[in-house]
Amino acid sequence: xxxxxxxxxxxxxxxxxxxxxxxxxxxxxxxxxxxxxxxxxxxxxxxxxxxxxxxxxxxxxxxxxxxxxxxxxxxxxxxxx
Numbered sequence: 001x002x003x004x005x006x007x008x009x010x011x012x013x014x015x016x017x018x019x020x021x022x023x024x025x026x027x028x029x030x031x032x033x034x035x036x037x038x039x040x041x042x043x044x045x046x047x048x049x050x051x052x053x054x055x056x057x058x059x060x061x062x063x064x065x066x067x068x069x070x071x072x073x074x075x076x077x078x079x080x081x
Contacts, residue, residue, distance in 0.1 A: 027079060028056035034075050035065055042066040055080060 032052035039047040043064040045054060054060035055076060062076040 025053065025056050028053045030079055031055050031076055034068075034072055034079075036067045036072070038067045040067060 028049075029052070032049050035048040035052060037048050041047070043051050043060070043066060045051040045060070045064075048065075051060060051064060055062055055064065058080075062080055063073045065073070065076075068076075
């Protein structure tokens with residue numbers, strides 16, 4: 001009984017994970033990895049993840065981060081072009 005119950009719950013969880021999956025912007029994740037992670041807000045966004053999402057969507061320029069150096073800005077620019 002417990003094995004059948006466990007299998008049924010496992011199947012329901014697998015279906016639920018597919019049904020409620022959140023789409024992820026891979027470009028934004030790569031940009032967020034390049035950013036320094038200071039979450040200072042100097043760019044006008046709430047944190048580095050929000051800035052990365054804005055850059056990936058074209059709403060912000062790659063040089064928006066005030067903490068990032070020129071090498072990081074070049075990496076981000078290469079990802080967006």
